[in-house]
Amino acid sequence: MDIDTTFHVTWTTLSFVAVALALSVLRLYQLAIPKPIPGIPYNKTSKKLLGDVPAIVEHMAKTEGGTFVTYILKSMESLDSPLIQIFIRPFGKPHLVLGDYPEAYDILMRRREFDRSPTLGDLVKGLTPDLHIHLKTNDTWKAQRRLIQDLMTPSFLHNVAGPVLYQNLGLLIDLWRMKSHIANGRPWKAADDINQMALNGLTGFSFGEDFKHSAIKPALLAVQGMDEEALAIIRRKGPDEFVEFPKGQESTALRAIRELTETVGEVQGNPVPALTWAYVTRKPRIRKAIRIKEDCIEKELMNGVQRWEETSGRVIKSAVDQMIVREKRLAEKEGRTPNFFSRVMIDECGLKIFGFILAGHETTSTALNWTLKYLADYPSIQSELREALRRAFPTLGYSGRSPSINEITSTSIPYLDAVIEEILRCAGAIPVVDRVATADTELLGHHIPKGTVVTCLVTGPSLLSAAFDVEISRRSPTSQSDVKEGRHRSWDPAGISRFNPDRWIIRGNGNGDEIEFNPTAGPQLAFGLGTRGCYGKRLVYLEMRIFLTLILWNFELLPCPPAVSTYHAKLIASNEPTHTYVRLREISREKTIN
Numbered sequence: 001m002d003i004d005t006t007f008h009v010t011w012t013t014l015s016f017v018a019v020a021l022a023l024s025v026l027r028l029y030q031l032a033i034p035k036p037i038p039g040i041p042y043n044k045t046s047k048k049l050l051g052d053v054p055a056i057v058e059h060m061a062k063t064e065g066g067t068f069v070t071y072i073l074k075s076m077e078s079l080d081s082p083l084i085q086i087f088i089r090p091f092g093k094p095h096l097v098l099g100d101y102p103e104a105y106d107i108l109m110r111r112r113e114f115d116r117s118p119t120l121g122d123l124v125k126g127l128t129p130d131l132h133i134h135l136k137t138n139d140t141w142k143a144q145r146r147l148i149q150d151l152m153t154p155s156f157l158h159n160v161a162g163p164v165l166y167q168n169l170g171l172l173i174d175l176w177r178m179k180s181h182i183a184n185g186r187p188w189k190a191a192d193d194i195n196q197m198a199l200n201g202l203t204g205f206s207f208g209e210d211f212k213h214s215a216i217k218p219a220l221l222a223v224q225g226m227d228e229e230a231l232a233i234i235r236r237k238g239p240d241e242f243v244e245f246p247k248g249q250e251s252t253a254l255r256a257i258r259e260l261t262e263t264v265g266e267v268q269g270n271p272v273p274a275l276t277w278a279y280v281t282r283k284p285r286i287r288k289a290i291r292i293k294e295d296c297i298e299k300e301l302m303n304g305v306q307r308w309e310e311t312s313g314r315v316i317k318s319a320v321d322q323m324i325v326r327e328k329r330l331a332e333k334e335g336r337t338p339n340f341f342s343r344v345m346i347d348e349c350g351l352k353i354f355g356f357i358l359a360g361h362e363t364t365s366t367a368l369n370w371t372l373k374y375l376a377d378y379p380s381i382q383s384e385l386r387e388a389l390r391r392a393f394p395t396l397g398y399s400g401r402s403p404s405i406n407e408i409t410s411t412s413i414p415y416l417d418a419v420i421e422e423i424l425r426c427a428g429a430i431p432v433v434d435r436v437a438t439a440d441t442e443l444l445g446h447h448i449p450k451g452t453v454v455t456c457l458v459t460g461p462s463l464l465s466a467a468f469d470v471e472i473s474r475r476s477p478t479s480q481s482d483v484k485e486g487r488h489r490s491w492d493p494a495g496i497s498r499f500n501p502d503r504w505i506i507r508g509n510g511n512g513d514e515i516e517f518n519p520t521a522g523p524q525l526a527f528g529l530g531t532r533g534c535y536g537k538r539l540v541y542l543e544m545r546i547f548l549t550l551i552l553w554n555f556e557l558l559p560c561p562p563a564v565s566t567y568h569a570k571l572i573a574s575n576e577p578t579h580t581y582v583r584l585r586e587i588s589r590e591k592t593i594n
């Protein structure tokens with residue numbers, strides 16, 4: 001071969017390689033750019049490599065309180081459709097967003113071709129790869145749920161969980177009494193206390209009242225120990241200036257658990273969750289936190305087993321105790337010897353316990369933060385609820401003591417139920433509920449390919465803003481029957497976005513005093529729905545019931561300065577208010593309550 005030929009061959013080869021490379025890049029680009037599902041509206045600017053991601057980032061940067069969810073709500077409004085598609089993962093399928101309660105109800109309650117979507121798993125998989133929360137609804141999921149099925153029964157909640165939550169909330173009341181006395185009408189940040197209290201509520205529920213790590217006790221000691229100089233600084237502050245209190249020393253175990261639950265925020269909305277988890281869980285700080293958390297849970301499980309052996313299972317003080325009893329029953333049923341100290345048992349229980357904390361800590365804390373905001377901003381509702389409590393516990397009116405846990409759990413107070421339901425409706429602590437189509441199907445008249453994720457909005461149209469007008473023929477057959485047979489629930493669009501507990505109340509026709517709580521008055525998606533709806537919701541209702549009763553029995557919540565009274569939220573693991581402050585006036589039981 002002469003030089004010319006060699007040059008020609010090399011040149012030809014290079015040309016081929018270049019063309020192949022260009023074609024591959026083009027193919028990759030074609031694969032990566034969004035492929036919309038025909039007929040479902042989307043933002044035209046999102047049909048690029050990164051889909052909606054740049055617009056989401058811009059929205060969040062430019063909008064006060066802007067989150068992924070406010071972006072979706074805005075898109076749905078501008079596209080004027082109850083079903084839209086967004087593109088958040090290159091190479092991924094479009095992601096559908098549904099803002100229509102009847103179809104969401106249908107998907108969550110009845111349509112078997114929709115199941116738990118991988119998006120929830122993305123949020124927690126790095127910490128709990130096998131947790132039932134993100135499994136499909138299969139035998140493994142059922143087996144995992146069996147071990148914890150007794151924990152939400154009325155008897156467990158009232159006899160075991162209630163007293164622990166009550167004790168924990170009592171500590172918060174003591175702390176806030178001290179703080180309100182020192183602040184003397186000035187506002188202070190309440191979010192950290194609520195967050196710690198919610199964490200203690202779940203560790204108390206899981207391990208019992210003897211669990212030695214408290215987040216509130218160190219705060220109490222720190223405030224008790226404030227010296228004269230620190231108190232004098234507060235006394236010199238103006239009436240609207242914020243007071244800062246010392247926080248106290250957090251225990252290593254609680255810090256580890258808190259740090260781990262916070263990692264979920266790093267994955268929220270992330271386009272490459274698996275990679276992010278691989279990075280996050282390799283950080284030395286997180287590896288150490290995982291070790292501390294596992295040692296702590298294992299020790300508590302061993303204590304539970306020892307307690308079981310000492311009392312032959314007669315004393316149940318925590319979720320761990322109850323799970324040990326359940327394992328014994330399952331072993332009897334399956335004709336095997338229970339092995340409480342087995343690695344499997346310890347891993348299983350430990351996983352469940354950490355699962356409760358992951359699923360319940362931020363969410364409960366967020367719902368309680370919103371509770372404080374609504375109570376302070378709606379003084380007439382606050383007074384009406386306090387009056388309802390006073391009527392429910394007439395003998396305690398001037399006694400100086402708060403209602404006991406038994407009194408709280410055994411007394412029907414319809415207005416309290418209505419306030420709780422309305423807080424949950426408006427707060428949208430978990431603002432979206434996802435499902436994935438496990439087969440090709442239809443939604444609102446559109447063909448939906450298998451594998452498509454459908455996000456149902458919890459605070460969107462028909463829940464917190466006027467519903468879209470949907471032609472009945474576009475609905476699924478079951479949803480059409482609901483409409484035809486009058487089972488379709490809807491809110492009056494006038495005032496739908498207003499915080500108004502009365503929407504859950506039926507007033508009697510008689511003398512006007514008789515009221516009834518109607519839990520099915522209208523659409524509610526705060527806990528999702530159906531088989532995969534929130535496992536912990538009964539615990540949440542119980543905790544909110546105790547919280548509202550004790551807070552309103554002991555304090556009046558006054559409005560806070562406008563700068564911290566906004567309704568802006570930050571979407572970390574849940575939809576938390578950006579600012580939660582309180583300004584409290586202690587209620588003296590010797591005086592008339594209004």
Ligand code: HEM
Nearest residue numbers: 133359360363364367429430527528529532533534535536
């Ligand atoms: C205000 C507090 C809470 C809110 C707003 C909330 C909301 C939710 C929502 C929206 C879901 C998804 C439901 C669905 O896909 O249909 C869910 C699932 C779940 N929640 Fe909660 N939750 C709260 C507190 C808790 C607590 C305290 C626990 C545990 C004790 C808990 C345990 C779970 C579990 C285990 C699941 C997954 C259920 C499954 O897939 O089988 N949640 N929660």
